[in-house]
Amino acid sequence: MKTQNINTPAIELNTSTWLNSDRPIKLNELIGRVVVLHTFQMLCPGCVLHGLPQAIKVRNSFSEADVVVLGLHTVFEHHSVMGKEALQVFLHEYNIHFPVGIDQAAAGSDIPLTMQAYGLRGTPSIILIDRKGQVRLNYFGVIDDMLLGAHIGQLMAE
Structure with a gap:
């Protein structure tokens, strides 16, 4: 487990599509609210057993x-079985209704673009962004x- 407090501007998410949303989500449009970004893979046991239920609770x-x-959904392994259609079924079966972006694949790399930009080491990962757009x-x-919950409460109180 790794935790970092960064205090740097959030990097816009580079997604190929959004599910559970009628339009693409842009972080700069969420200024004024706390953003909880849960990164996951549908075949990740820690994501399925803990991360996603936690995101639903939040x-x-x-x-x-x-x-x-x-x-x-940031896929860095098993690419061929974790496409958009499989993710749609997964979200439905697990009753996940919050917006989910699919991290954009990177040419010549197994690591998608947003995962690279945020220096993510794997899944599950949580990124908290404050009301000013700072990670x-x-x-x-x-x-x-x-x-x-304590981290979220602190950011809400600021």
Whole structure:
């Protein structure tokens, strides 16, 4: 597990498409709200057992006027079985209704573009962005619910 407090401007997400949203999501349009970005792969046990249920709990615990939950499906392995159609079925079966972007594949690399830009080491990862659009936490691994809630609460209070 790795945690970083960064305090740098959030990098725009480079996605090929968005699911559970009628239009692409742009981080600069979310200024004024706390953003919880959960990065995952649908074949990642830590994501399925902990990360995604945690993201759903966050979505259900805070007003969307204050906290926006986004998913980023960032595939760096098993590319051939984790396409858009499989992800759509996965989101439906797991009752995931918050917007999920598909990280844009990078030419000549197994590591997608947003994953590269944020220096993500794997999944699950949580990125917290404050109301001013600054990355305040980049955490790799399973983060405790109480710790995540404390971070979100702190950002909401600022």
